[in-house]
Amino acid sequence: MEQFLKDIGEHEFISRFLRKNLPASGIVQGIGDDCAVLDFSENEYLLVTSDMMVEDRHFTRSWFSMSQIGRKLVEINVSDIHSMGGKASYGFLSVAFPGTMRAEESNSFFTGLYESADRHDLQLAGGDTTENDKIIVNLTLLGHVEKKRLQLRSGCQDGDLLCVTGTLGKSAAGLALFLAGQSGNKSGYLEPQARSYSDALTISLYATSMIDISDGLASEACHLARHSGLQFNIRQNDIPLSDETKKSASLLKADPIEWALSGGEDYELLFTLPPQKLDTLKKQFSDFSCIGRASKGVAKVCLETDSGQREISKGYEHFKTQAKK
Amino acid sequence: MEQFLKDIGEHEFISRFLRKNLPASGIVQGIGDDCAVLDFSENEYLLVTSDMMVEDRHFTRSWFSMSQIGRKLVEINVSDIHSMGGKASYGFLSVAFPGTMRAEESNSFFTGLYESADRHDLQLAGGDTTENDKIIVNLTLLGHVEKKRLQLRSGCQDGDLLCVTGTLGKSAAGLALFLAGQSGNKSGYLEPQARSYSDALTISLYATSMIDISDGLASEACHLARHSGLQFNIRQNDIPLSDETKKSASLLKADPIEWALSGGEDYELLFTLPPQKLDTLKKQFSDFSCIGRASKGVAKVCLETDSGQREISKGYEHFKTQAKK
Numbered sequence: 223m224e225q226f227l228k229d230i231g232e233h234e235f236i237s238r239f240l241r242k243n244l245p246a247s248g249i250v251q252g253i254g255d256d257c258a259v260l261d262f263s264e265n266e267y268l269l270v271t272s273d274m275m276v277e278d279r280h281f282t283r284s285w286f287s288m289s290q291i292g293r294k295l296v297e298i299n300v301s302d303i304h305s306m307g308g309k310a311s312y313g314f315l316s317v318a319f320p321g322t323m324r325a326e327e328s329n330s331f332f333t334g335l336y337e338s339a340d341r342h343d344l345q346l347a348g349g350d351t352t353e354n355d356k357i358i359v360n361l362t363l364l365g366h367v368e369k370k371r372l373q374l375r376s377g378c379q380d381g382d383l384l385c386v387t388g389t390l391g392k393s394a395a396g397l398a399l400f401l402a403g404q405s406g407n408k409s410g411y412l413e414p415q416a417r418s419y420s421d422a423l424t425i426s427l428y429a430t431s432m433i434d435i436s437d438g439l440a441s442e443a444c445h446l447a448r449h450s451g452l453q454f455n456i457r458q459n460d461i462p463l464s465d466e467t468k469k470s471a472s473l474l475k476a477d478p479i480e481w482a483l484s485g486g487e488d489y490e491l492l493f494t495l496p497p498q499k500l501d502t503l504k505k506q507f508s509d510f511s512c513i514g515r516a517s518k519g520v521a522k523v524c525l526e527t528d529s530g531q532r533e534i535s536k537g538y539e540h541f542k543t544q545a546k547k
Numbered sequence: 548m549e550q551f552l553k554d555i556g557e558h559e560f561i562s563r564f565l566r567k568n569l570p571a572s573g574i575v576q577g578i579g580d581d582c583a584v585l586d587f588s589e590n591e592y593l594l595v596t597s598d599m600m601v602e603d604r605h606f607t608r609s610w611f612s613m614s615q616i617g618r619k620l621v622e623i624n625v626s627d628i629h630s631m632g633g634k635a636s637y638g639f640l641s642v643a644f645p646g647t648m649r650a651e652e653s654n655s656f657f658t659g660l661y662e663s664a665d666r667h668d669l670q671l672a673g674g675d676t677t678e679n680d681k682i683i684v685n686l687t688l689l690g691h692v693e694k695k696r697l698q699l700r701s702g703c704q705d706g707d708l709l710c711v712t713g714t715l716g717k718s719a720a721g722l723a724l725f726l727a728g729q730s731g732n733k734s735g736y737l738e739p740q741a742r743s744y745s746d747a748l749t750i751s752l753y754a755t756s757m758i759d760i761s762d763g764l765a766s767e768a769c770h771l772a773r774h775s776g777l778q779f780n781i782r783q784n785d786i787p788l789s790d791e792t793k794k795s796a797s798l799l800k801a802d803p804i805e806w807a808l809s810g811g812e813d814y815e816l817l818f819t820l821p822p823q824k825l826d827t828l829k830k831q832f833s834d835f836s837c838i839g840r841a842s843k844g845v846a847k848v849c850l851e852t853d854s855g856q857r858e859i860s861k862g863y864e865h866f867k868t869q870a871k872k
Contacts, residue, residue, distance in 0.1 A: 227653060228646035232676055248636070249672050258673035260637060260689075263588060270672065272687060274641040276679045311573070312585060316599040316685045321553035328552060347574050347595065348583035350685075351557055354601045360641050360675075362597060362687040364585075 255375050256302040256434060257365070267372055269365040271302040277356040285400055288327045289334030290412050291359070296338035298436065299363045301416035301489040305434035306374070307426030308367035309419050312347040313339060315361050318354035331359075342419065371423070373432035378450035378494040382430055384514035387417055387490045389462045390439055391478045394485025395470040402474055407466045414489045424507040425491060428499040433492050438484040440534045442492050443514075443523045450494075453519035456534075458527045462511040483525075483534060580700050581627040581759060582690070592697055594690040596627040602681040610725055613652045614659030615737050616684070621663035623761065624688045626741035626814040630759035631699070632751030633692035634744050637672040638664065640686050643679035656684075667744065696748070698757035701774035703819040707755055709771075709779055709839035712742055712815045714787040715764055716803045719810020720795040727799055732791045739814045747816060749832040754818040763809040765859045767817050768839075768848045775819075778844035781859075783852045787836040808850075808859060 250267060251259035257269040275281060275295055286294075296313070303310040315335070319328060339346060344363070396411025416434075425432065431450060433442045439461065447454045463478050471478035482488075494516060495503065503510075514526075525534045575592060576584035582594040600606060600620055611619075621638070628635040640660070644653060664671060669688070721736025741759075750757065756775060758767045764786070772779045788803050796803035807813075819841060820828065828835075839851075850859045 225650040226646065227644055227648050227650060227678075230650055249670060252672050258637070258639065260672065262593075268587075270637070270639055270687075270689070272639045272641050272673060272675050272685075274643060274675050274677055274683070274685060276643055276677060276683065279643075279677060279679060312583070312595070314583065314595055314597045314687055316597050318599060318601055318604075318683070319552055321551065323552050325550040325552060325555055345574060347577050347585065348597060350597050350599050352599055352601060352604060353552075354604060354683075358599070358601070358643070358679075358683050360597075360599060360685040362595075362639055364595070364689075 251374060256305045257308070259306070259372065265369060266366045267308075267369055269303050269306055269308040269367055270362065271299055271365075272360065272362040273299050273302070274358065274360040276358050283357070286412060287334075288330035289337070291357070292331040292334030292336075293338045294414060295359050295361050296335055296342065296344065297414050297416045297489060299361045300338070300342045300344065301434040301436070303363055303365035304417055304419055304422035305432050305491055306365075306367055307371040307422055307432065308365040310342055310344045310363050310365040312345050312364045313361055315346060315349035315359065316351075317349070318352045318358040320355050320357070321353050342416070371426045373426050373429055373493070374449070375431055375433055375445050376449035377431040378446055378452055378516050379430055379496065380452060380516060380518050382494040382496055382516045383500060383512045384443065384446075384454055384456065384492070384516060385495050385510050385512050386435070386439070386462065386492045387421065387425075387510045388488070389464040389467065390435065390488050390490060391463055391467045391481030391485055393487035394481035395467045395478070397485070398474055398476055398481070399470055404473060406470050406473065410467070411487070414487055416489050417491050421507060421509070422491060425493055425503065428503045429493040429495055431494045435488045435490045435492055436486055438482075438486040439492065440483040440523060441486070446492065446494060447516075447521045447523050450516065451521050452516040453521065454514055454516050454523045455531070456514035456523065456525050458525055460511060460513045462513070576699060581630045582633070584631070584697065590694060591691045592633075592694055594628050594631055594633040594692055595687065596624055596690075597685065597687040598624050598627070599683065599685040601683050608682070611737060612659075613655035614662070616682070617656040617659030617661075618663040619739060620684050620686050621660055621667065621669065622739055622741045622814060624686045625663070625667045625669065626759040626761070628688055628690035629742055629744055629747035630757050630816055631690075631692055632696040632747060632757065633690040635667055635669045635688050635690040637670050637689045638686055640671060640674035640684065641676075642674070643677045643683040645680050645682070646678050667741070696751045698751050698754055698818070699774070700756055700758055700770050702756040703771055703775035703777055703841050704755055704821065705777060705841060705843050706822065707819040707841045708822055708825060708837045709768065709781065709817070709841060710820050710835045710837050711760070711764070711787065711817045712746065712750075712835045713813070714789040714792065715760065715813050715815060716788055716792045716806035716810055718812035719806035720792045720803070722810070723799055723801055723806070724795055729798060731795050731798065735792070736812070739812055741814050742816050746832055746834070750816060750818055750828065753824040753828045754820055757816055757818040760813045760815045760817055761811055763807075763811040764817065765808040765848060766811070771817065771819060772841075772846045772848050775841065776846050777841040778846065779839055779841050779848045780856070781839035781848060781850050783850055785836060785838045787838070
């Protein structure tokens with residue numbers, strides 16, 4: 223039977239085709255983490271990440287301003303570097319814009335892009351420009367991390383706490399408000415912000431594994447569980463939600479926990495922490511919640527609710543599902 | 548008056564928006580050469596280049612096989628690294644494919660991509676996948692070059708010879724055959740090949756500046772002239788054309804010199820050479836032609852023909868002109 227990409231799904235697609243050449247010399251970590259990790263110098267790894275945003279798939283121009291598109295492109299990429307404990311340093315941008323775009327709009331895109339780049343002390347060092355009827359932007363970031371500070375998806379130990387920065391479901395809340403045609407706080411969706419390098423660096427002193435939340439808590443926790451071969455139990459009541467998110471959920475009669483679990487695009491940091499490091503980290507950085515714990519068992523993620531425990535599935539996957547606008 | 552990108556053109560677009568943050572620490576050469584040059588270690592520079600290919604702009608699926616698209620993406624990027632005298636080492640690929648694409652076609656794309664990657668001893672180390680109705684692929688390459696071997700667009704001296712590898716107009720010939728609905732040798736268009744690292748390395752021992760021919764001889768020679776502040780005179784009769792290209796031109800009643808000057812996508816290396824180095828280079832690498840000379844004067848490029856001399860204008864520019872398919 224003929225197979226199409228929509229039948230295969232993104233993860234199978236990646237594992238079928240992109241892993242072919244690995245492992246190779248100099249590649250410490252290839253495809254399969256937030257960034258590629260390259261061994262370039264004695265004390266530091268070079269980190270490289272790349273994210274593409276396509277109009278009407280990752281954003282729609284009726285909802286996003288051009289400067290929001292520019293900012294989001296930087297933030298989602300910077301978040302990948304920070305999630306490895308690294309510092310983003312240089313950006314390489316490919317843009318395809320329509321020839322009929324007003325120069326002012328293009329200007330606005332770069333204003334947003336540079337706002338975020340400046341905020342993260344990131345230099346734009348190269349790129350490519352072409353023309354297309356829809357906007358397509360791709361950013362590749364180079365970063366660096368001290369070898370001993372590198373955070374991978376693997377590394378979690380039996381008994382470690384599962385922790386997450388900030389609050390979750392903000393982005394999904396904004397999207398749900400748009401889809402329902404309701405007003406409310408949509409900034410989590412329109413203007414996601416990567417956690418600062420300073421936050422990531424502090425966490426990386428004590429964490430055993432880390433990932434950023436781009437695809438939803440359930441999916442990201444599954445990555446950590448699979449890479450460490452442990453079972454994660456998440457306590458539903460401890461998942462951090464903002465008052466704004468709860469308010470939007472109440473307005474829309476939606477479940478904010480569902481947004482947190484599978485909405486994605488919150489760009490908070492999910493990490494595992496030995497229990498004895500909890501107090502020390504809390505003294506240096508406190509904007510995080512402990513939401514669960516790792517234990518020996520089959521690699522999976524379970525949600526503990528007032529009514530019992532259930533295994534939770536993966537989040538959003540490309541090719542298999544419909545676009546989120 | 549309102550301005551659109553199609554009024555501004557690519558070069559103005561780049562200079563308006565992308566140069567903002569330069570120069571910055573660690574960036575030896577930012578936007579404005581084939582690659583960005585970063586100062587990462589004592590003896591070597593890190594080179595980074597990025598090229599995006601969009602369906603129906605850079606290729607059409609009725610003409611290109613999926614494996615040809617994969618190969619071309621690698622070759623055009625590798626050519627940028629080689630044109631700086633560098634060795635390509637790691638690739639980061641972003642792909643947007645339609646969900647309705649057959650898995651076999653996607654497989655074929657990666658087969659072509661890895662064929663070229665293997666040929667150039669290049670490892671694919673990361674990337675991003677998403678879905679789009681049209682195919683969009685972006686490759687970012689990292690490479691490295693010994694500091695003393697770095698070739699820039701600037702560096703040419705008064706009296707240097709202008710030289711070019713191989714033959715020109717091959718790609719434009721293939722495209723012209725397609726557009727005319729004629730059969731013939733279209734491989735220069737469908738399967739361009741970057742010059743090998745070995746060729747580029749040998750040339751870089753003696754050259755004073757170098758660039759690869761992606762936009763046509765006229766445009767690339769203008770870049771070298773502008774960056775060195777010299778006038779280049781090109782002898783039309785010395786522009787190298789293959790017999791195949793002449794045959795196609797004859798069939799189509801077209802001017803093959805026009806293809807060489809403004810067709811582009813030949814991915815040969817254009818370089819400047821002190822006259823006293825000519826014999827030495829010829830002994831080590833001979834597949835090149837001397838087509839002109841640099842002299843003091845206004846930075847421009849002139850073509851010397853049997854009937855006189857004329858200034859030649861720039862080649863293809865994005866936004867301002869129609870797509871080449």
